[in-house]
Amino acid sequence: MTYRSDSSSPFSRILGPLRARQCACHSAQCQRLHQRVTEDLSRRHFLGGMAAMLAPFALPSAAMAAATALADDARPLLLTNLRLFDGSGTAAREGVQVLVKGKRIADLLPASATVADARVLDCQGKLLLPGLIDVHWHTMLAAIPQMTAMTADLGYLYLVAAKEAQRTLMRGFTSVRDAGGPAFALKRAIDEGLVDGPRIYPSGAMISQTSGHGDFRLRSDLPRADGAPLSLVENTGVAMIADGEAQVLRRVREQLMLGASQIKMMAGGGVASLYDPLDSTQFTERELRAGVEAASDWNTYVMTHVYTPKGIQRAIHAGVKCIEHGQLADEASVRLMRDQDVWWSLQPFLQDEDSNAYPDAERQASQKQVAEGTVQAYALAQKHGVKTGWGTDILFNPRNTATQGRQLAKLTRFYDPLTLLGQATGVNGELLALSGERNPYPGALGRIAPGAWADLLVADGDPSANLDFLADPDKNLRLIMKDGKVHKNTL
Structure with missing residues (x-):
């Protein structure tokens, strides 16, 4: 220069x-x-x-042209001639219209009502439902192979994630809770309208102990001396290693300073990990409690990656408010979740066509164990009435991001379709609100009610029969609205 x-x-x-x-x-x-x-x-x-x-992320198409025409008109929008699923899990109803003003739903009106100066959008008798919510999504890490994510320039990582954020929105997912990764800049870009994408509730870097599920270092990187530089994964904000209460406090507080709406801590082993076994318990109760106290001081909460009963119970005793995964939970652990008012965020880990493929026998065995536990976990959650969220946890798997809606639809083997759709809308919206004062989008999400955010979908489908229509969003989602802005319109 x-x-x-x-x-x-x-x-x-x-x-x-x-x-x-x-x-x-x-x-x-x-x-x-x-x-x-x-x-x-x-x-x-x-x-x-x-x-x-x-600039290339703009989608020139007839659908976008129609969406732009609606967006250019600032008058209230009245959606009429529809079947309304309001996010509560009850059957869709007719005889109602939805009035949108700005970014919010202004009112639900009788079908006979008229609104002066409002634009009218005929939904052609189709289903109107809230935007979908995935509460375990990795915005920065879902659509990129692990080796690329660990070696590519950070700018490239953001460009891949921005493109995937646009595709996520076009699958009908208008909100996600990011379960770990450097998503702050992308969230800001979406909020400012630089790129299209879902609302992001960022956790920031995953907090892991040495040898924990967020320790991505190789054996050759060890030992790390006191005061040694941070690893590549730490520098990029994917994960942070913390040992002892003082380090946990520092790393959690850093993520809160960066804008985390909740904190993610690793309390147990995983399937994909090379060095931490599935049965391992991670962080002492004192370390977990330090993270919980730091988050609580900022009026938000900690969620934990954990599978085993020992890890689940330790996390709950430390004050954690949401268990991520937990597929190996036993009856005592699930009762403790219920009694302590702890959320259970479950994912469809069923070792099927949507699962990650592992070349080694050890991880295949762990995957099988989790898949068998998944079936039991859904049964236990319903038996004991635990508040249950739904997410996908697609990670380092570009091929699988397109299956996001299908991974919801296939869970009708465990839930009736209306209850399941309510879980992915209204119930997940309640889980997002657990971030309290750190909620970046105060107001109801996942619901169609006066005052709620105007995140709406119009779909060809019948949720009383199945949710298969969500598996093919290109064909079946006719309208996609987020924040009162139409992003797709093929009505």
Whole structure:
């Protein structure tokens, strides 16, 4: 970077008074000034470049043209001639219209009502439902292979994630709870309208102990000396390693400072891990409690990755508010969830065509154990009345992101379709609201009711029969609205 020597240069105007006294080019004051100007120019150059790179994410199509026509009209929008599923899990009903003003649902009106100056959108007798919610989604890590994620430039990672965020929205998912990864910048870009995508409830970096489920280092990276530099995964914000209460407090507080709406801690082993066995219990109760207290001080909560009864019970005793996975839970653990008002966030890990493929026998055996536990977990959750959220946890698997809706639809083997659809809308919306004062989108999500966010879908389908229509969103989702803005319209 070079600077003009003439008096019109910003740099010359700043340094003019200094030159009048003496040559200060190498003074500490001048060096700090030079650094600030350079950083400012670099930041502007970066933002301009990012805007240019994000331009191709626009989707030119007839559906988008129709959506743009609606978006350009600021009048209230009245959706009429529809069957309403309101997110409560009850049957769809007719004889009602939905009025949208700005970003919110203004009212539910009788079918005979008229609204002066409102645009009218005929839904052609189709199903109107709230936008879908996935409460265990990895915004930055779902659509990229693990080796690429660990070796590619961070800018490339963001570009892949931005494209996948757009596809996520076009599958009808208008909100996600990000269960770990550097999603803060993408969330901001979506909120500011730079790219299209779902609302993101970010957890930030996953907090892991050494040798825990978030420790992605290789054996050759060990041991790490005190004061040694952070690993690549830590520097990119995927995970942070913390040992002892003091380190847990620091790492949790860092994620809260960055904007986490909730905190993710690793309390047990996993299937995909190379070095932490599925049966391992991670973090002491004191360490977990330190994270819980830090989150509680910011009026939010901790969710934990854990499978085993021992890990589940330790996490609950430490004050964790949501168990992620937990497919190996026993009766005592599930009763404790219910009695302590703890959420259970379950995923359809069924070792089927949607599962990750592992080459080694050890991880295949762990995967089989979790798949068998999944069937039991859904039964126990319903038997004991535990508040249950639904998510997919697609991770490092670009092929599987397109199955997001199908992975909801196939769970009708455990739930009736209306209850299941209510879980992926209204119930998941309640789980998102658990972030309390750190909720980035205060207001009802997953519901069609006055005052709720205007996240709406119009679909060809009958949720009293099945949810198969969600497996093919390109064909069956006729309207996609988020924040009162129409992103797709083929009605």
